[in-house]
Amino acid sequence: xxxxxxxxxxxxxxxxxxxxxxxxxxxxxxxxxxxxxxxxxxxxxxxxxxxxxxxxxxxxxxxxxxxxxxxxxxxxxxxxxxxxxxxxxxxxxxxxxxxxxxxxxxxxxxxxxxxxxxxxxxxxxxxxxxxxxxxxxxxxxxxxxxxxxxxxxxxxxxxxxxxxxxxxxxxxxxxxxxxxxxxxxxxxxxxxxxxxxxxxxxxxxxxxxxxxxxxxxxxxxxxxxxxxxxxxxxxxxxxxxxxxxxxxxxxxxxxxxxxxxxxxxxxxxxxxxxxxxxxxxxxxxxxxxxxxxxxxxxxxxxxxxxxxxxxxxxxxxxxxxxxxxxxxxxxxx
Amino acid sequence: xxxxxxxxxxxxxxxxxxxxxxxxxxxxxxxxxxxxxxxxxxxxxxxxxxxxxxxxxxxxxxxxxxxxxxxxxxxxxxxxxxxxxxxxxxxxxxxxxxxxxxxxxxxxxxxxxxxxxxxxxxxxxxxxxxxxxxxxxxxxxxxxxxxxxxxxxxxxxxxxxxxxxxxxxxxxxxxxxxxxxxxxxxxxxxxxxxxxxxxxxxxxxxxxxxxxxxxxxxxxxxxxxxxxxxxxxxxxxxxxxxxxxxxxxxxxxxxxxxxxxxxxxxxxxxxxxxxxxxxxxxxxxxxxxxxxxxxxxxxxxxxxxxxxxxxxxxxxxxxxxxxxxxxxxxxxx
Numbered sequence: 001x002x003x004x005x006x007x008x009x010x011x012x013x014x015x016x017x018x019x020x021x022x023x024x025x026x027x028x029x030x031x032x033x034x035x036x037x038x039x040x041x042x043x044x045x046x047x048x049x050x051x052x053x054x055x056x057x058x059x060x061x062x063x064x065x066x067x068x069x070x071x072x073x074x075x076x077x078x079x080x081x082x083x084x085x086x087x088x089x090x091x092x093x094x095x096x097x098x099x100x101x102x103x104x105x106x107x108x109x110x111x112x113x114x115x116x117x118x119x120x121x122x123x124x125x126x127x128x129x130x131x132x133x134x135x136x137x138x139x140x141x142x143x144x145x146x147x148x149x150x151x152x153x154x155x156x157x158x159x160x161x162x163x164x165x166x167x168x169x170x171x172x173x174x175x176x177x178x179x180x181x182x183x184x185x186x187x188x189x190x191x192x193x194x195x196x197x198x199x200x201x202x203x204x205x206x207x208x209x210x211x212x213x214x215x216x217x218x219x220x221x222x223x224x225x226x227x228x229x230x231x232x233x234x235x236x237x238x239x240x241x242x243x244x245x246x247x248x249x250x251x252x253x254x255x256x257x258x259x260x261x262x263x264x265x266x267x268x269x270x271x272x273x274x275x276x277x278x279x280x281x282x283x284x285x286x287x288x289x290x291x292x293x294x295x296x297x298x299x300x301x302x303x304x305x306x307x308x309x310x311x312x313x314x315x316x317x318x319x320x321x322x323x324x325x326x327x328x329x330x331x332x333x
Numbered sequence: 334x335x336x337x338x339x340x341x342x343x344x345x346x347x348x349x350x351x352x353x354x355x356x357x358x359x360x361x362x363x364x365x366x367x368x369x370x371x372x373x374x375x376x377x378x379x380x381x382x383x384x385x386x387x388x389x390x391x392x393x394x395x396x397x398x399x400x401x402x403x404x405x406x407x408x409x410x411x412x413x414x415x416x417x418x419x420x421x422x423x424x425x426x427x428x429x430x431x432x433x434x435x436x437x438x439x440x441x442x443x444x445x446x447x448x449x450x451x452x453x454x455x456x457x458x459x460x461x462x463x464x465x466x467x468x469x470x471x472x473x474x475x476x477x478x479x480x481x482x483x484x485x486x487x488x489x490x491x492x493x494x495x496x497x498x499x500x501x502x503x504x505x506x507x508x509x510x511x512x513x514x515x516x517x518x519x520x521x522x523x524x525x526x527x528x529x530x531x532x533x534x535x536x537x538x539x540x541x542x543x544x545x546x547x548x549x550x551x552x553x554x555x556x557x558x559x560x561x562x563x564x565x566x567x568x569x570x571x572x573x574x575x576x577x578x579x580x581x582x583x584x585x586x587x588x589x590x591x592x593x594x595x596x597x598x599x600x601x602x603x604x605x606x607x608x609x610x611x612x613x614x615x616x617x618x619x620x621x622x623x624x625x626x627x628x629x630x631x632x633x634x635x636x637x638x639x640x641x642x643x644x645x646x647x648x649x650x651x652x653x654x655x656x657x658x659x660x661x662x663x664x665x666x
Contacts, residue, residue, distance in 0.1 A: 001543075001544070001563075002526040002527050002543060002544075002563075002637045003526075003603060004524070004526070004566045004569055004599060004603040004606065004607060004639060005565070005566050005603060005606055006565045006566050006567055006606065007565075011602070011606065014566075014605075014606045014609050015602045015603075015605045015606050015609075016605075017605075017609045018604075018605030018606055018607070018608040018609035018612070018627070019605050021608060021609060021612045021625075022605065022608050022612075022625045022627050023625075056602065057600070057602065059600065059601040059602050059605075060601065064601075191337070193335040193336075193337070194335050210334075210335060211334070211335075230334075230335075232338070232339045232340075233337045233338050233339050233347075234339055236337055264598065264600055265597065265598030265635050265637070266337060266635070267390070267392065267597055267632065267634045267635055268392040268393065268397075268629070268632070269344070269348045269389065269390065269392050269634065270336060270337040270338060270348075271351075272347075272348045272349075272350075272351030272352050272355065272392075273337065273338055273339065273344065273347045273348050273351055274337060274351070275351040275354060275355050276347050276348075276350045276351035276354060279351070279354045279355075292354075292355045292356075294351070294355050295662075296601070296629075299600065299601070301600045301602065302598050302599070302600055302637070304335045304598070304635070306337060329628075331664045
C-alpha cells in the first residue's frame, strides 16, 4: 500500500477528527457519535435542513459539502459503506429548524435502507422529511430506468441547488422539488484507469491492467459499459459526452453546467485537457456552457480516472448554482 | 501510463487552453505566446504586479494562483522545465501598472536564470523589478544555507501575503519585503510514496519500491534525507514537523499557519489524518494554529505523497493571510 494512515480501523474517525480541527468555525459533531457532522451553526430555525450521507472515501463528497448554501449535515459510513439509520436520525435532529428536512444522497441500497428507517423514526419525532436520490450515472441504467441509476459526481449540482433553495427560505416541498428537478436534468459518465485500494485489506476495488480503461465505471469501481485500450483524452471525452447529451436530450441552443471531476489520482492538468475538448465538442453542437467546475468533487480514494457531468440549465437552475455557498471544499460568490 | 492526455507534446498547451476556457473572467493570455497567463483585468494601474513562473505539472502551482490578491501573471514552462526569459518578460509587461513588478517563484536554477534575464530586459523598458525566491524546503539545505533551499509548497504563503500587500497598495519595496519576510518564516518538509510519470517519456521521476517512503523529497522527486519502510501517518507527521519547528525556532506560545499539502494522488482523507496529528503535536508543544489549509496546493502530477508547511505567524503576516483573494483554485473571504 501507498497510504499515509495509522491503524486502518481508525481511518475514518481520524479523518473526521482532522476535518473538524481544520475547519472549527464551519462544522461540528452533532452528538457523541463521531460519525455525524453538521454545520457549526445548526440548526437554522425556520430553514429547511438538508441531510446527506454515505460511505467514506469520496472526499469532498459527502462531508465536504456541509456548509452555508449546501448540505446542513452528514451521516458518515466506513469506506464505501452506509452510515447507520441511527446516525442518519441524529443528523436529522441536529439540523431540524422546525420546517422539515430533505434527505439528499446517492442511490445505493444500504443508504436508501437506512435513510428510509431514519425517516420513519423522524416522523415519530414530528420531523417531516422528503427524500431525493442522486441517480446521475447514465452508464448504469438506460433512460427508461433513470431513477434506478447510481448516484455519482453530479449530485454536487443537487447539493448546490437544494442548499441555495433552503438558504433563501423555500419550503420543504420546494427544496425537494429543486433538488429533484436538478437530478432529473443531470447526467454523468466516468472512466477508470486504476482501482481504489481499500485501507483495511490492501485489496483493489477491481482489476484493470495498466494501459486499459473502463468507461462508465462507478465511483466504487462498479463495472462500466466498455473496457479496452486507453484512448486519447479527446476520444475519451467524446465517449463520455455523447451519451449524456443524448440522454438529457440536450440540443443546439441549450445551455449546460459542466463538471469535469477527478476520481483521486488523476492530475488537475489532465482534467483541464479534458475540459478543453468538452468545451470544443459542446461548441460544435451549438450548446453553451453557463457554468464550469473542474477539479475533485467526488473521488474514490486514489483511483485514477475522471468523470464528466452535465446539468441542462434554465434560469431557475442557474440562479441556484450562482447563489453564495461556503463549505470546507467549496465556495461560491 | 495511466494518463488522460492527447499527444504528450501538446499536454501543456492544451491544459492552459482548458484553464482559460474554464475561467474566462479570471485569466487570459498576455500575448500571442500561449505560455503567458495573466489576470483578466491586468494591468492594475498603480498597483505592484506580481509575476511567478516555473515548470508545469504542479497545479494549482503556479498558474492556479493568478488572481485577485495573489499573483498577477505567470510564465509557464514545460513539465518540470523553466519558462523562457522572453515569456517572463511578456508576463512582466502585461502586469506592470507603473509602480514595479515583483518576481516571486521557487528557487530552481533555470527559473532564476531566465527571470534574472527578464529583469534586465524589463529595466531597459523602465519597469522596475524585485525578486523574492521561495526556498522553504528545510530538507534540502541546512539552516545556515537557507537561501539555497528548494522552493516547494510553502510558496503559497508568500503568494498570499505578497498578493494582499500589492492589493492594498503597498510599494514595490514593501511588497517584496512582505514576501521575503514570509519566505524566511516558512518551512516545508515532504514525503514521497510513489514517483511522477513524465507524459512525454512515460518514465518515472525516481524509483521507490511500493511500501517504502522517501522523507524530505522535493516536488520533482529530488532525493530526501531518509528512505525506509513506510511508517504510520503519526510517525510520518513527527518526522516532518519536528525539523521545521526546530528550523524556524518555533516555541511554546508561538502561533503558526499550517499547510498539509497533497502531492497528487494521496487522497484528501489521508491529508486530514495527517492534519489531526499536526494539530495534536503542536498543541502538545504549546504552539497555536492561527490558520489552516488542507488540500492540494503544490503537486507533482500523480506522485503519491504529502508535505507539511509551517509559517510562523505574527499580526502582520496573519492579516495578509486573511485578506480577500480569488483565483481559479483559491478563495479567501
